[in-house]
Amino acid sequence: MPNQVTEISRFAYSVVVPSPVLYAQFGPDIHPYLVHLALRELGFDEVVDVSASTAALAATLARYLETYQGRRPLISSHCPSTLRLIQVKYPDLVELIVPLDVPREVTARELRKTLPARLGLPPEKVGIIYIAPCPAKIVSIKQPAEKEKSYFDGAVAIRDVYPVLLPHVVAAKKRFAAQDVPEGFTFDPGWATAGALTCFATSGNWLAVSGIDQVMRIFDDIENSKLRNVDFVEALACMMGCIGGPFVVENPYVARANIERQRQRHAQQCAVDMAEIEQKLKERYHFFEHPILPRPTRYFDTDLETSIKRLKERERVYQKLRQIDCGCCGAPTCLAFAEDFVRGEVELTDRIFLSQRDVRLPS
Numbered sequence: 374m375p376n377q378v379t380e381i382s383r384f385a386y387s388v389v390v391p392s393p394v395l396y397a398q399f400g401p402d403i404h405p406y407l408v409h410l411a412l413r414e415l416g417f418d419e420v421v422d423v424s425a426s427t428a429a430l431a432a433t434l435a436r437y438l439e440t441y442q443g444r445r446p447l448i449s450s451h452c453p454s455t456l457r458l459i460q461v462k463y464p465d466l467v468e469l470i471v472p473l474d475v476p477r478e479v480t481a482r483e484l485r486k487t488l489p490a491r492l493g494l495p496p497e498k499v500g501i502i503y504i505a506p507c508p509a510k511i512v513s514i515k516q517p518a519e520k521e522k523s524y525f526d527g528a529v530a531i532r533d534v535y536p537v538l539l540p541h542v543v544a545a546k547k548r549f550a551a552q553d554v555p556e557g558f559t560f561d562p563g564w565a566t567a568g569a570l571t572c573f574a575t576s577g578n579w580l581a582v583s584g585i586d587q588v589m590r591i592f593d594d595i596e597n598s599k600l601r602n603v604d605f606v607e608a609l610a611c612m613m614g615c616i617g618g619p620f621v622v623e624n625p626y627v628a629r630a631n632i633e634r635q636r637q638r639h640a641q642q643c644a645v646d647m648a649e650i651e652q653k654l655k656e657r658y659h660f661f662e663h664p665i666l667p668r669p670t671r672y673f674d675t676d677l678e679t680s681i682k683r684l685k686e687r688e689r690v691y692q693k694l695r696q697i698d699c700g701c702c703g704a705p706t707c708l709a710f711a712e713d714f715v716r717g718e719v720e721l722t723d724r725i726f727l728s729q730r731d732v733r734l735p736s
């Protein structure tokens with residue numbers, strides 16, 4: 374059992390919020406409710422889906438784009454790896470990032486607001502854990518770019534949860550009957566696959582791109598003003614979107630088939646109250662707490678000798694990496710990772726990159 378999961382014992386009440394990608398690790402005959410049952414058997418007191426927040430944010434985004442007057446195309450905000458790429462490599466595009474928060478954080482925020490009062494517990498006794506498809510999302514929870522602190526207490530990788538969850542899912546299926554699904558249970562695969570967000574577009578010219586190389590080609594085109602006829606770009610670092618994340622266990626093509634069949638069989642979309650969406654737009658309720666800012670390299674902030682030393686150190690670290698820009702460590706490119714290391718900012722992620730990149734760090 375991963376540490377982050379066993380750590381839930383320090384809370385009087387624990388809630389888990391799974392990425393919709395978790396459901397895609399199971400075949401279409403596994404009802405998402407069975408996954409919830411199995412998670413509860415693992416020790417979580419409550420399982421909360423991101424469906425409601427996803428529906429609200431999709432409607433908010435569509436409305437925001439209808440009224441937006443500035444430079445285009447706007448760029449989606451829900452892939453932290455892509456955001457990091459923009460901050461580091463395309464600072465001129467930072468202003469194009471849609472300033473809307475992501476479904477997982479909105480879900481956790483709502484839980485933080487309501488759960489302690491509902492349970493009669495002090496806030497610090499309620500723990501909220503996310504099950505993530507990639508290290509970038511885990512890093513974004515530990516070190517968010519757009520707020521002081523995430524609403525989550527921690528996060529765990531799908532690949533770590535899956536082996537312990539699977540036996541419980543199999544056992545739950547044996548005793549499951551369709552009428553066991555409680556009324557009001559909602560499930561929506563959300564934005565797990567590339568292009569899912571653009572499905573919500575009712576007007577405008579939307580484009581979906583996935584895979585870090587393709588994303589960079591599109592960003593180059595935006596920088597060179599070649600995409601003037603596009604209003605919105607959904608940009609995801611992993612090929613095929615989050616179902617292709619580094620922390621998933623299922624082949625992304627199988628996962629996509631799973632999630633599409635689950636959508637056909639089990640999806641219950643959450644109703645969206647447009648009057649409420651309009652009101653929340655006015656209040657900027659779903660907006661980032663802080664703007665996303667460029668992350669300039671600091672090599673030349675200091676004296677020449679130090680700058681040269683840092684550049685050399687960056688090159689030394691970079692040469693030890695696989696240089697495949699897989700995004701596994703949460704940095705968009707290996708060069709960005711090497712820069713972070715030289716700045717001393719990878720302490721947080723070192724276990725991730727050590728296991729993923731098979732690299733011996735310089736001492």
Ligand code: SF4
Nearest residue numbers: 452507610611615618
């Ligand atoms: S799984 Fe891939 S596409 Fe999805 S948020 Fe993580 S890095 Fe981005």
